[in-house]
Amino acid sequence: MLEIDDLSVRLPRTARPAIDGLSLTVAENETVGLVGESGSGKSLTARAVLGLLPKGALTSGEIRMDGADVLALSPAELRRHRTHAAAMIYQDPRAAISPFRRIGDFLAEILREETGARAARARAVELLGLVGLPDPERHVRQHPHELSGGMLQRVVIAAALAGEPRLLLADEPTTALDVTTQAEIIRLLRDLRARTRTGMLFITHDLELAAMICDRVYVMYAGRVMETGPTRRLFAGPRHPYTTGLLAATPRVGDLGTLPPPIPGRPPDLLSAVPGCPFAPRCPHAMDSCTAAAPLLVDGVACVKAEA
Numbered sequence: 001m002l003e004i005d006d007l008s009v010r011l012p013r014t015a016r017p018a019i020d021g022l023s024l025t026v027a028e029n030e031t032v033g034l035v036g037e038s039g040s041g042k043s044l045t046a047r048a049v050l051g052l053l054p055k056g057a058l059t060s061g062e063i064r065m066d067g068a069d070v071l072a073l074s075p076a077e078l079r080r081h082r083t084h085a086a087a088m089i090y091q092d093p094r095a096a097i098s099p100f101r102r103i104g105d106f107l108a109e110i111l112r113e114e115t116g117a118r119a120a121r122a123r124a125v126e127l128l129g130l131v132g133l134p135d136p137e138r139h140v141r142q143h144p145h146e147l148s149g150g151m152l153q154r155v156v157i158a159a160a161l162a163g164e165p166r167l168l169l170a171d172e173p174t175t176a177l178d179v180t181t182q183a184e185i186i187r188l189l190r191d192l193r194a195r196t197r198t199g200m201l202f203i204t205h206d207l208e209l210a211a212m213i214c215d216r217v218y219v220m221y222a223g224r225v226m227e228t229g230p231t232r233r234l235f236a237g238p239r240h241p242y243t244t245g246l247l248a249a250t251p252r253v254g255d256l257g258t259l260p261p262p263i264p265g266r267p268p269d270l271l272s273a274v275p276g277c278p279f280a281p282r283c284p285h286a287m288d289s290c291t292a293a294a295p296l297l298v299d300g301v302a303c304v305k306a307e308a
């Protein structure tokens, strides 16, 4: 359904691409995770799929959604694409919905052009029911401040579902929520997937969360895929030292008081070119050859050590 093929994105006044030769697929009804530290290019990947890259970004490679070339869509086609093909669930619901709009107006606005005002309003009520809100008829008349963060995130999910998209892009959809609400939203996303067959690209820096919901995972670092595979396999036997480091740095319930050490060092910024493997400067297994050329992704892993 979604096919990203050798995508590179370079932002103005930077020394290296923010996305560097990324290939990724999401099939119908599949939930795919994109995980990695802050700045690895996860959000930019989602923006590229929506045709929403920053001004001046130079792209190469292809993004196809059901065969259509996303990077070649006209502005009118892109608007349709963002409602019916790939819809985004944003991180912070309070930033996504204007505080002055009624919930019903916010939802109806997305569909009014296509269905007319009356049908759009009825659909808004239906959508609020679909995402498990208790009293849709009342919620459509309410303003954002009258709902909790978790309820508002359900509204944001309802908005993404309005055009019955083939693919949901969820960018850290639970980061702004407390742990209990986080679990409820994850349950909702899993439940929706079972009911609607929507595919999902789930973006997170939280590996535990990815493990809960994703069928397959791509581990991204400095714009490149370091490792990819079925979630269970990847977590049971990580092969890239970056994946191993991320897993070792993930706090687990039960280990309270003993936070695991993070991976030493920081990801490279966009102002320095990175010859070879971008993780080499932080990698405990780096060899001289690692800084010569970036290893290709072979059999799901981009590491000379793993290939040997």
Ligand SMILES: Nc1ncnc2c1ncn2[C@@H]1O[C@H](COP(=O)(O)OP(=O)(O)OP(=O)(O)O)[C@@H](O)[C@H]1O
Residues within 6 Å of the ligand: 011, 018, 036, 037, 038, 039, 040, 041, 042, 043, 044, 045, 054, 205, 269, 270
């Ligand atoms: N509009 C922009 N202008 C300039 N640089 C940008 C812009 N958007 C992203 N970047 C840069 O591109 C790189 C990738 O950013 P991106 O937001 O995709 O990372 P991320 O993995 O989603 O991280 P986070 O979890 O912090 O959102 C970062 O170095 C970021 O600073």
